[in-house]
Amino acid sequence: MITETLLADLHSHTTASDGQLSPTDLVARALDKGVQMFAITDHDTLAGLDEAHQFNNSQAQPLKLIDGVEISTRWNSFDIHIVGLNVDRGNSVLADFLAHQRELREIRAMEIGERLAKAGIEGAYEGAKALAGDAALSRGHYARWMAENGHAVDMPSVFKRYLARGKTGYVPNNWGDMASAIEIIHQAGGLAVLAHPSGYKLSAKWLKRLVREYKEAGGDAMEVVLGQQTLDDRNNLIALSHQNQLLGSIGSDFHFPSNWIELGKNLFQPQGVDWVWQSQSWVNRV
Incomplete structure (x- = not known):
């Protein structure tokens, strides 16, 4: 009810x-x-x-x-x-x-950019960084940039094809545990x-x-x-x-x-x- x-x-x-x-x-x-x-x-x-x-x-x-x-x-x-x-x-x-979480995000984001570049997707890090502006760079920014630049039809497709576990641009997370958060x-x-x-x-x-x-x-x-x-x-x-x-x-x-x-x-x-x-x-x- x-x-x-x-x-x-x-x-x-x-x-x-x-x-x-x-x-x-x-x-x-x-x-x-x-x-x-x-x-x-x-x-x-x-x-x-x-x-x-x-x-x-x-x-x-x-x-x-x-x-x-x-x-x-x-x-x-x-x-x-x-x-x-x-x-x-x-x-x-x-x-x-x-502040420490933001540092971890940047490390992971840079590695995502490196993996995508090796796969032939140049400029992804710089493009995602420009979209992020002052915000911490995330996979969401990568997905948005890649969709806007024709690498997939939309953001969910970018995740499915490039950023999900086991895909070209996936980088294992480097976060702390639940109890600490x-x-x-x-x-x-x-x-x-x-x-x-x-x-x-x-x-x-x-x-x-x-x-x-x-x-x-x-x-x-x-x-x-x-x-x-x-x-x-x-x-x-x-x-x-x-x-x-x-x-x-x-x-x-x-x-x-x-x-x-x-x-x-x-x-x-x-x-x-x-x-x-x-x-x-x-x-x-x-």
């Missing part, structure tokens, strides 16, 4: 990482789409938050803007992302950790959320293992409602959250305007889920 509640979208990206809208434009779009509680969760950076708050605070009816970040981690050779919600963006421990989020006063669990393309057995070990590492919540998912997927994630005593979260993982992902779209809130914003830790931070 679905109930009408506060429209929340707690996973999104700006040009501070691999999104294509500025923090100002992203908040403006969220307001236009009727989102009431919104989190910006750029990859390994808090750089867009000050601008987002400045614009939001200038509005006659501002939304409830949550400070967030999406931290890349390594689990059994997989890229696993942990979203930190309600973090203190002035926390020095978190700032130092994210979760601890950093907690030190910054936030709650740790396992991002898009079904997006890692794990078997049912491995997904159960991931969620269990994430909980054991100190995780607080997991995303159970995504912008694109089947009803079976949603029910499975909710069941896993219950089995592991994890709070539920919700988010579009919005990067840019498209026909398939939109801020607040399809983010229904089924009954029977203990939502992350209902927890006492969240209430205390707000």
Whole structure:
């Protein structure tokens, strides 16, 4: 059964990482789409938050803007992302950790460029770097540059053909473990959320293992409602959250305007889920 509640979208990206809208434009779009509680969760950076708050605070009816970040981690050779919600963006421990993450991103990005160049795709690093601007360079920037320069029809095709595990431009991740990221989020006063669990393309057995070990590492919540998912997927994630005593979260993982992902779209809130914003830790931070 679905109930009408506060429209929340707690996973999104700006040009501070691999999104294509500025923090100002992203908040403006969220307001236009009727989102009431919104989190910006750029990859390994808090750089867009000050601008987002400045614009939001200038509005006659501002939304409830949550400070967030999406931290890349390594689990059994997989890229696993942990979203930190309600973090203190002035926390020095978190700032130092994210600065190190940015260094790791640059090392990996340079190697991706070298592998693509050896495969005959010249200028990919420079092109992706130009798209990234001041943001940390990511595979998303590579995918965008390669799609725009005719190496595939769109960004998903670039990932499938060049950047996925085992493909020409794939470079194994060099991140730290989940427990370290979760601890950093907690030190910054936030709650740790396992991002898009079904997006890692794990078997049912491995997904159960991931969620269990994430909980054991100190995780607080997991995303159970995504912008694109089947009803079976949603029910499975909710069941896993219950089995592991994890709070539920919700988010579009919005990067840019498209026909398939939109801020607040399809983010229904089924009954029977203990939502992350209902927890006492969240209430205390707000």
